Amino acid sequence: MSNVTIEIPHDFMLGAAASAWQTEGWSGKKAGQDSFLDAWYQQDRHVWHNGYGPAIATDFINRYREDVALMKACGLTHYRTSINWSRFLLDYETAQMDEEYASYYDRLIDEMLASGIEPMLCLEHYELPAVLLEKYGGWGSKKVVDLFVRYAEQVFAHYGHKVRRWFVFNEPIVVQTRVYLDALRWPYQQDTSLWMQWNHHKNLATARVVQLFRAGGWPGSIGTILNPEVTWPRSSAPHDVKAAEMYDLFYNRVFLDPAIKGVYPAQLFTLLAQHQVRWSYSDEDLALIAAHRVDEVGLNLYYPHRVKAPSRAWHPETPFHPAYYYEHFELPGRRMNPSRGWEIQPRIVADMAARMRDEYDNFPWFIAENGMGIENEARFKNEQGEIQDDYRIAFIAEHLHEALLARQAGINCRGYMLWAFTDNVSPMNAFKNRYGLIEIDLENQRQRRMKKSAHWFRQLVDSRQLTLTLDDEPK
Template identity: 40%
Template sequence: MAIKYKFPEGFWWGSATSATQIEGASREDGKGINIWDYWYEQEPNRFFDGIGPEKTSDFYHRYKEDIQLMKETGHNSFRFSISWSRLIPGGTGKVNEKAVDFYNRVIDELIQNGIEPFVNLFHFDMPMELQKIGGWENRKVIDSYASYAKICFETFGDRVKKWFTFNEPIVPVEGGYLYDFHYPNVVDFQRAVQVAYHTVLAHAKAVQVFRKTNIKDGKIGIILNLTPSYPRSQHPADVKAANIADLFFNRSFLDPAVKGVYPAELVELLKTYSFLPKTEEGDLKLIRENTVDLLGVNYYQPRRVKAKENLPNPYAPFMPERFFDDYEMPGRKMNRHRGWEIYEKGIYDLLINLKENYGNIECYISENGIGVEGEEKFRNEEGMIEDDYRIEFIREHLKWLHKAIREGVNVKGYHMWTFMDNWSWTNAYKNRYGFVSVNLDKDCERTIKKSGYWFKQVAEQNGF
């Protein structure tokens, strides 16, 4: 078959994971506890089927087998995160040598199998000791994070060349300080703003440390879940609503990370409602001078908004939704399992935006995927899950990605979320995302799904 969609030479094909979601061994070999371990102990009732992070997909013990499966599914690159509380159990202080040994083995095994390691430093998993003093609300944690980053760069930077400071830094802000779906379950806009601001400072500080570490051929970036905001109509009120949603959920991290400055409209908005963060001298210089080399883009779904239908309740907590309502577009294509819209063109729109408004920064799709409940019912007689819906999902997104590349967008790769079915923050194993099935009833037995074999073919041909 002729290849219609050919990708550039050296394109990164692979997948992404996070430490807390796959490693398991949450109390083994000296690992400290993070906010997930703690919250699960406090309120197991808030976790789907009462399943916590103690075992997950057991990557900690089975990484060799898993890396072989990555090779078998065509990976030439793989993003994982380091667990801060595994490496430095208290968040600061003594380094856990057993953790160093583990990550060294994982990195070496990947390289031996021709898979480039992409390493992310923070994926929603604040060490509990640091959360006790306020987490990202406390400026001290910025320095602790910078020290942690320095240890990682110095320990693993001889082999790891692609580094990321944060994955989806807006999510702990939304989940932990606005919408009550992550610990510490605070609903307070002012504290949310402060957490977001300190996260940007921590990011900039890590970039600064990275430049001083001088990793040969190294690049540092950040991974953002960019969700294009589409207005219901071109009515000025709808357009304004979409613009404000974009400021809050995309540009609050994208602009400082890539341009080194906050959007003036966002600053003005926060000022108008008296929600500016507490700042210190030198902060803005730090942000300005430490922009990223590389941007990871996570894309799952669009955000559709409209002007407010009703005036906000003046006594309710202040929320971003004071400025817009979500809009359910009639006829939209849905992933019913997840309640998310499937809109493939969104991936193209946000990449074109990066080309036109963000200096065409070097970027890659760092996550894109489809979560489906009850995948077992698609298992055939040979024991393979026939996930044709996943193949279609990836293929249709790749077509739009290919179009963006043809139009000059500087996009270098595509990573799927995720490599194997993993534990999801509060949903456990309800929705499955992997190329590889993890059968919980059979001691986490791994089997490659149909999509994994398809992906291998795509990676080997560098197109389809």
């Protein structure tokens, strides 16, 4: 075993992330302000672990001052959250603002800035207003793109003078993949054409919000946050390599390429047409996407995705799904997080960094989410009641080390954001797996306690050095 120390550049972000719906709770929410997630929870509460959902979450909306003080105690230089579109407006058609909710964000932003923490605000983190799903079919409708731009205009007008880092979406592919492609979440509808329509309208919405931001002359930058899954083939055989390329095309490049290059991959058009996936787009849409690319991307990186060539013929009566081209592959002996069921492999950061350099012209990016969710963390408490989460410290250190090596090599990686600042609710898993630097005690009025990792993170920020213990023994 040996220790390696690497310097952390002073302009390299060390922050953490969350979202409005996962932290705020429903306190003060008015009738008609349900989001898609609120409606799902109300319709299907039994699928959320132990019935916990967004109703209370961490009660951040009432405890943000306490939590900002904890952010400062942890040493966070940046904090990303979202504005809840469903709560920011009283009328989605006219973009009439909810002054009470808007003033809460004014106070939160001011509190963060006074504490030396830079706010990074995302306009949509799964918070599509439920009424727009019911009335228009959500992002399946171009009307919703128009309404989203009106909402963004109100947000920029209200906060653009003091917030410098903006993001249009967080993980724009997730909701429609879970709902319309895999039919795993409410309202459970398998429709690949609708899946692609949502993809396109979110790409179009990104371009139009970028256009709006720049036309308004707002200072700062406008980006988006994507969750490309670093995809590895089972083997170097051509059929497995093709499976990985297909997975990458349908789930990663469908958003990476429009955001950064301004175009969809040509192969995507070809395959969608070949499989009779019907989606609506225009030359004007494609021109807008080409002309209004983002300034930066945040990339959420958690685990590698391994695939192999399909071993069974596709049933002729089964509608097209990208899984036509691949099957999932589980590498025997892989290192695992048993709580989450995800492989742990920090090399994903190095691979993504090389890709951003080689395929995307060294475009500016940062790790927008990376973290480790563990079940029943109370078993790791010491006599003083502090969770000794050495596993989280090791996980962060290994992934951050890869990001810093990439930065040293001249790759345009601008920071590392941990998921998450506090434990928080997530879809279906609720509070089952804990990700935070800060413990949320559900049994004791959501009391906050710093974990060992919180103190370690503060030292990391103060010293601007990361020391990593390496295993020198051959495997």
